[in-house]
Amino acid sequence: VGIGDDAAVLRVEKRPLVWTIDAQVEGVHFRRAWLSLADIGARSFHAAASDLAAMGARPVAALSSLVVPEAMSARDVVRLARGQAMAARELSCPIVGGNLSRGGELGVTTTLLGAASTPLLRSGARPGDELWLIGHLGLAAAGLGWLAAHDADGRRDRRVTPATDRPRAPSLAPAERRAVRAALAAFRRPHALVRAGRGLAGRARAAIDVSDGLAADAARLADESGVRVVVERAALRRALSPELFTMARLLETDALELAVSGGEDYALLATGEASRRPRFARPIGRVEPGRNALLRDEQGALIPLVGGFDHFRLKRRSAR
């Protein structure tokens, strides 16, 4: 039984259920000037699904709760819901119910149920494990940085089509244009790595999704597992995409800084025995006895891995 009754009714398999909730709030998680309503709907769904991906779970069903300001029309709500529906189709995870309420600022809260025979926890990392990266780091932050640098007044209309996102500077080379497009796509339409997460189950010992930046989420993994997580700078650099280096140059910043501090890529960080590393995972470090997340430079020196965004401390990222 889906939308329309007091609650949704589901028949589920007996395997453990994995359950998450995620809220995306206007002015905190997104600016409407830089995202279409469909983007907002799709990315909020993928953000919630990313938590299931990090548990090695298959999404089964979703509920959505929208808080809608007076200024938004019913058609606007439909545009947003279309983005949610598109994400739900991509992830084969139907939206079976929800809730609609007025409020002063747009908010999209998504709760997802998933199934996993052996859920991957944050607490399973052991000294000796390799540290694996799945997906891209830093590109979403680069897309956000590009928007902030080229559209600082935030007047971008939601009806503007992706074609107009082409950088205005006519001097960009084709590879630079491709990098900008990739970065904007990473920011606007992140993808939860559900398939990779399921591929990790049974191979990895621990996993977390990188929603708040590598530094913040590697530290959480270290903390929950009671270990030290060491990212090797040379290995991390090798794992970054060419588009990220191009974007770093265009934004006059460092690719590693974007990768370590930038959030919302929804990459996965996992640990496991080297011999069990799946092909889609790139080794970027090691798990050692101790605590905290550190960066080991090319000379072997350990330096703090800093940056990123901790929602629990309720700070806003400055770029917003």
Place this chain on the structure above:
Amino acid sequence: VGIGDDAAVLRVEKRPLVWTIDAQVEGVHFRRAWLSLADIGARSFHAAASDLAAMGARPVAALSSLVVPEAMSARDVVRLARGQAMAARELSCPIVGGNLSRGGELGVTTTLLGAASTPLLRSGARPGDELWLIGHLGLAAAGLGWLAAHDADGRRDRRVTPATDRPRAPSLAPAERRAVRAALAAFRRPHALVRAGRGLAGRARAAIDVSDGLAADAARLADESGVRVVVERAALRRALSPELFTMARLLETDALELAVSGGEDYALLATGEASRRPRFARPIGRVEPGRNALLRDEQGALIPLVGGFDHFRLKRRSAR
């Protein structure tokens, strides 16, 4: 696995799961001037649980997503969470995870999973059924009305204890004081009728919780079942509490008006064969062929049952 990982992990029985989400937003669903933070936490939890009660389900676990304005301290968040925890204990439904985010206005979104061997739907009412009321109608609206009339500037501090809620007018009789206290309690600390809902399962054919007022929710039941729902005025009047009549007199309004239009009592409305009516349910009408929700007066004339609050149409209730 509970709070602290990317998602919660649950082992559930095989029976159908019932799943709901509910959002309570400052300025729309509540005013902080009239509720303590613990009230806001507790009532948001019961509001969500009421959807499960209406399905005849037993709550199993909850996730909570809080949107917290900058002006709220960590201690304020703890106060609110204590109200949620109290409700969770009352309903034997642990909060196993959640999400915390900044935002411009306080928002509490709760998602609950429940179990029901035979979920009660809104669509099961059949002509010939009796219409049953479980719980009280109108008292929460009377409590809200009392606050609006006696504290219109909304300056009530959240630290004010219930003792100060005693009406200031010294001329109130003891029965009037009791009625005011009952109305304020109904408004501030509603209780989801989970036990009654489970008692309805297997006896009732359809059920809905009365969150937006009898008129609005009876119309939804009629609509979903493709029937006419007729509330008999004399029977409804007999089902109302003495406190409601006292409050109606104090507020210079009509008890029936409060009962028909007032929301947030979280009573249950159900239909079923008269012979199967549980002792805790009071008959207040009948299900007939046709459509819409109507009121039959003491002379047998049918008049529209109007009032209540339709969130989907995104109107604010004037009393807020």
